[in-house]
Amino acid sequence: ISTVYQPDGHQLGMAAEIRKHVSIPIISQGKLDNPVVAEQALLDGKTDFIALGHQSIADPHWPNKVKAGKIREIRPCVGCNECLLYLFTGKHITCAVNPQSFHEDEYQLIPTQEPKNILVIGAGPGGISAALTASERGHKVTLWEKSDQLGGLLNAAGGPAFKKQVKNYLEYASRMLDRSVVDVRMLKEADAEEILDNKFDLVIWAAGAKPLAPPIQGIDLEKVYDSSDVLTAKVTIDCNEVAVIGGGLAGCETAVYLAQEGKNVTIIEMLDDILVTANHCLNNDQALRALVAENNIKIMTKTEVLEINDKGIKTSSGNDVLEIPCGGVVLACGYKADDEGIIEQIEDKVEVRVIGDSAAPRKIIDAVHEGFHVARVI
Numbered sequence: 001i002s003t004v005y006q007p008d009g010h011q012l013g014m015a016a017e018i019r020k021h022v023s024i025p026i027i028s029q030g031k032l033d034n035p036v037v038a039e040q041a042l043l044d045g046k047t048d049f050i051a052l053g054h055q056s057i058a059d060p061h062w063p064n065k066v067k068a069g070k071i072r073e074i075r076p077c078v079g080c081n082e083c084l085l086y087l088f089t090g091k092h093i094t095c096a097v098n099p100q101s102f103h104e105d106e107y108q109l110i111p112t113q114e115p116k117n118i119l120v121i122g123a124g125p126g127g128i129s130a131a132l133t134a135s136e137r138g139h140k141v142t143l144w145e146k147s148d149q150l151g152g153l154l155n156a157a158g159g160p161a162f163k164k165q166v167k168n169y170l171e172y173a174s175r176m177l178d179r180s181v182v183d184v185r186m187l188k189e190a191d192a193e194e195i196l197d198n199k200f201d202l203v204i205w206a207a208g209a210k211p212l213a214p215p216i217q218g219i220d221l222e223k224v225y226d227s228s229d230v231l232t233a234k235v236t237i238d239c240n241e242v243a244v245i246g247g248g249l250a251g252c253e254t255a256v257y258l259a260q261e262g263k264n265v266t267i268i269e270m271l272d273d274i275l276v277t278a279n280h281c282l283n284n285d286q287a288l289r290a291l292v293a294e295n296n297i298k299i300m301t302k303t304e305v306l307e308i309n310d311k312g313i314k315t316s317s318g319n320d321v322l323e324i325p326c327g328g329v330v331l332a333c334g335y336k337a338d339d340e341g342i343i344e345q346i347e348d349k350v351e352v353r354v355i356g357d358s359a360a361p362r363k364i365i366d367a368v369h370e371g372f373h374v375a376r377v378i
């Protein structure tokens with residue numbers, strides 16, 4: 001089963017080979033959600049038909065949109081396999097980017113009879129989802145984003161070339177926002193006084209979370225970077241030897257990203273294994289572990305970082321203390337919500353709903369769904 005980590009049309013080679021040896025038409029699948037790739041596969045004679053699995057869940061209108069030439073309106077699957085994870089863990093199947101999937105009747109968007117003046121703070125996946133949903137229902141929506149980029153942490157999650165699907169989704173969401181009547185204000189910091197002065201009926205707080213920096217000696221050295229800054233190319237690491245502290249999802253993806261840039265990368269993880277905290281589907285786990293292995297990334301588990309210094313980092317594992325030489329250190333130690341005390345200043349005077357990573361740092365599915373549902377029932 002495909003994941004975000006495979007390239008487009010990754011099973012077409014197999015399909016083409018099988019087609020040479022059989023006399024019946026064949027159907028091929030495997031990341032053919034890009035209509036250009038799908039059509040080319042047919043034109044090249046690699047397959048007789050294409051089949052879409054995940055993409056049909058993310059956007060069941062794919063065939064009609066392709067037929068109408070509206071391919072920029074297709075909501076792309078992000079390859080997260082939350083659909084499968086939900087299924088395998090006994091939950092009702094759904095889709096990270098399409099909260100209405102498998103709930104088409106019960107989660108219909110009903111036009112509001114009482115339009116509200118709504119402020120959404122933060123244009124990450126949750127904020128965009130809330131803003132678009134509220135606007136579609138007829139509310140007046142203003143969206144404040146403190147940076148100059150839409151997408152929040154989707155920019156980091158979709159930064160590596162091997163996670164192009166996430167970037168595709170961010171571009172789709174940005175296009176939908178562009179086409180909407182949501183009043184988007186970029187480079188707009190949240191300010192308690194200004195929020196209250198504007199007399200909004202409701203504030204949806206979706207400002208996201210900030211990277212955690214563990215209390216390690218040397219954490220403030222110039223050679224220490226945050227993984228999201230690396231993945232968004234805000235910073236470049238000039239040295240060859242890099243240590244990534246944290247072997248969760250962000251740590252492993254950052255390690256692969258850096259290794260593909262030619263670095264020698266070591267992941268340092270306190271737990272017994274990498275990806276213990278990832279909480280993702282088994283096939284995504286296997287695909288990411290394969291990328292880590294293929295890119296010759298060294299893994300040190302059950303290892304604690306004691307100190308970061310000019311030469312590298314000092315670690316301990318059991319009774320062993322080890323110095324690891326490295327010119328760059330990347331932190332991938334998780335995130336924490338931080339509203340800088342603004343919610344406390346406003347919540348007595350205006351209704352506030354907190355969603356996504358601002359409530360608790362989690363996954364794309366949580367942000368998109370919480371944004372959708374908070375706006376669906378206003």
Ligand code: SF4
Nearest residue numbers: 077078081083095096
């Ligand atoms: S849950 Fe993820 S993998 Fe499954 S269809 Fe939706 S976006 Fe695609």
